[in-house]
Amino acid sequence: MAKKSLIQREKKRQKLEQKYHLIRRSSKKELRKVTSLSDKLEIQRKLQLPPRNSATTRLHRRCFLTGRSRANYRDFGLSGHILREMVHACLLPGATRSSW
Structure with missing residues (x-):
């Protein structure tokens, strides 16, 4: 049996991922469309604003x-x-x- 704290941490990550999913997806679509380097850097800064645990790659x-x-x-x-x-x-x- 896994530790309860690890299971709760994973549930917290799932909630955060659902909360910021639309924001991340829309900014990634913008990133693909934009061609200028300065705009890309600005959009990447927007992607770094949400918490790290809201990224889908951190889910297990x-x-x-x-x-x-x-x-x-x-x-x-x-x-x-x-x-x-x-x-x-x-x-x-x-x-x-x-x-x-």
Whole structure:
């Protein structure tokens, strides 16, 4: 189980990202359209004004059950360890278990 503080920090980042999403997207569109260097620098300064944690690249996928940040499968939203346990318990339909 991940620390509660890390999970809460991730939730805070998600809220910030949703709050500043439109501002970042509109300024990036402007940046692509503008050709002069001075205008580009001004728009880049605008992009640096929102908090760093509002950027989408700072978000991490976490396991739905445990909050683990590593070894996550996008299809299930679970970490590899929990996924393996659920497959062996026959809780995921369509998933086959392998043993060698």
